[in-house]
Amino acid sequence: MESYCSFTLGALCQQGCAFSPNGISSRISFIFIFIFTVLLYQYYSASIVSILIMTPARFIKTLRDLAYSTLILGCEDVLYNRDYINKLVNDTVVNRLSKKSPYGTDASFYVEPEVGLPKVAAGGYAYHVELATAYPIISKTFDEDAICSLDEIQLFQLQQMHQPLQKGSEFREMLDYVLHRIDESGLMYRQLKHWHAKKPECIRSRPATSSVSIEEFYPALSMLLLGILFSVFVFIVEHIMHVHQMKQQEQMMIQDLRIDKKHGLITRVRH
Template structure:
C-alpha cells in the first residue's frame, strides 16, 4: 500500500522529525533576513541551523540552576538566531547550518530523512537523472514562500515605458517567453506508479459490483433477444395473413 503523505504545510515540516536544508543562494538568505513569518523563522532556528556548543554557553556544574527561568518570547529567540553572526542567514561560515548546493542537498534527500529547499529549475533536472521512479513518487513538495513578482523600474514619465510594455507583451504573445522557460526549466519528473503484489487484494467485496453489472447485462440482453424473437414471429404471421 502507498504510504500516506502527512507533511503538506511548512508548519507540518517544522514539527516533523525531518532535518531541513537550504540551497545556498542569495535570495534564500535574504528571505530569512527580511521575513516576518514566524513559521519560517522557527523553521530556520529549529531545523536549518544548530547553535554551536562552547564553553561560554555550557552550564557550570557548580553554578546553581534556576528552576523557574524567566519566560522568553520564542519568536524573538528565533529572530535572534536568524540574525546571529555565527549561525544566522548572513553568516559566511555555513558549517553550523544546512546551507548546501543542490547536488548535495538532493543527495541527502535521497538517502536520508531530509527536506531540502531548492529552486525547481535546478532540482527537477537532478531528480530526473539520479532518482528512481519509486523515489520520485515518494517525494512531496511544500512551498515555503509564494513566487515573487518582478517589475521593470524606470524613471517617472519615461518615454520607454510604452516600448518596454509592448515588447514584454509581444514576447508573451509570440511564445518566446514559454520557449525560454522550457529551455532553462526542466519539466517536473512524472510519478510512474508500479503495482505491487501487496496492493492486489481480490475478494468478493471487490468484484461483487462487477458481477452484479454482468448479471444485469445478461438479463437485459436476454430480454432484448426475446423481444426481437417475438417481433420477428409477429411480423412473419402478419405477412402470411396478408398473402
C-alpha cells in the same frame, strides 16, 4: 436466551451453532443476522483493500506543516537564501525551519545540492533548492519510487515584477505591448523550456504494492486477544466453581456417612 446469544456470536464469528430455531419469527431474525454478518465481513475486507490501493495522504502541504514535522531540513548554500532567512528571523515558521538541522548549526543547515538531495532520496529529510538545479540531479540519481514520492512546497512567496521607467515615459506603452506579445506568442514559454530543466515525471512501470501493516490488522488481533482473555477468565471461574461444588459434595457425603453411622446403618455408594 443463552442459546440465542451463542447463535448470534457464532454468526458474527462465521461459525455455526447446534441450536435450531423453531418459530418463524426466530428463523427470519437468524436469516437477517447471517446476511448482516456476511455484509460486515465484506465491508471489513473491502476497507483493508481500499487502504492498500489508495494513494498515501500528503500530510505536509504548507511551511507550517513542514516546520512542525519530524523532518530534518537543509537549504542550498547561496547568498539570497541566507539573506532571506536572516531578514525573516522574527518569523516563527522560518525561524523554526532554520533550526531544523541535525546539529543546529549553519554548517549542517546550508549544504550543497550534491549533499542535500541524496539525503532527500534516503528519506526523513527536506531540502530547499532551486528547481533548475535540483531537477537534473533528481533525474540522474533518484529511482522511480523516490521520484513518485517527492512533494514540493514554495518557500519564497511569489511577487509581482515591475519595469522601472521614468514617470510619464513614452516607452511604457511600447514595453507593455512587447511583453504581452512575447507572452501571447509563446516565446517566454519556449525560453523557459529551453533554459529551465524539465521536472522529472512519475512513470511507474509496475503498480505500487504495499503490505498489510499492523495498523490495518490490529482490530482483528484485538478481538482475538479479548476473546482469549475472556475464555481464560471463564475457564478460571468454571474451575473454581467446579472445585467448590466438589468440596460441597464431599462435605455432604461425609455428613451423610456420619448420620448413617449414628443410626447404626452402613451403606455403600456405587458410582
